[in-house]
Amino acid sequence: MELLDIIKPENQVFCKTKLMTDTPLSYCPGCGHGTAHNITMEVIDEMGIQEDTIGVAPVGCSVLAYDFMNIDMTQAAHGRAPAVATAIARTWPKKYVFTYQGDGDLAAIGTAETIHACNRGENIVIIFINNGIYGMTGGQMAPTTLEGMKSSTSPFGRDIKTMGSPLKMTELVAQLPGTYFVTRQAVHTHKHVRKAKKAIRQAFENLKLNKGISFVEIVSNCNSGWKMTPNDANEWMVDNMFPYYPLGDIKVNGKLK
């Protein structure tokens, strides 16, 4: 069978979702942000809630999300996305509100907003991309940077004595009574992408049922911040990030696992 016989519109089984615009993604080659954007939009497309979804993009690499996601988006000050999302969700209780934040945003400057939004149990989804570094500003140390990990502001590796331990934000918010669904996923292989997509789908289904906050962490790579090729960065992530940030559901249906 010739290739041209296979490549016909009726045989197409996968293509880019229409909810992503044609603007080329500004992310570095191999960055997990692109996959996370796409699976989020695929979930919204599959649920048919494009008209009723409002996204909040904060500051960081994800700041340009409104250029790529073909839904209503708004911008928040650094770290304040859960606070802005709270306001939107309370003004329009029937809308699907989600925030899409990085670790420098959610776990550093936005710690207070995140913890209090989770504690209040607002009806929003938080998608948290954890790559252990401030990607956009040049690879500075973030609260989630691993012990001994080199960054541009910790050139000799993170020293626990002076810089503290990496912050496990997801375990932290799982302890709060307001959170309903807390999980940690990854997007570096096809299996993990499928699982992450299921988790995001579950989070948006919870939103539909007014169950409270759903918190989806996605452990991602930052190949330019870590100064590796994308595939090396993914391997490094499996060897070093996953032992400290184990994947899996932490809280399901309001009960800790």
Next chain:
Amino acid sequence: MAKVKGAIVVDTEVCKGCEVCIPVCNDNVILMSKEVNRKGYHYAYMENPEACTGCTNCAIVCPDRAISVYRVKVST
């Protein structure tokens, strides 16, 4: 027995040559081209088109969604 044959189409201008699609392909279909696109990236192409089963693994890990997948059932 019905056999499945697949094919991928890479949007060469969108591909950034990150090579994430290469290790997830179980049939070693994809390689990077020697040519570069307008941005200067080497792009993915089907080196071994006969082996492709259209499993969509490459397309769902592609951060830029540069790959579309086609699949047909062939009766032998």
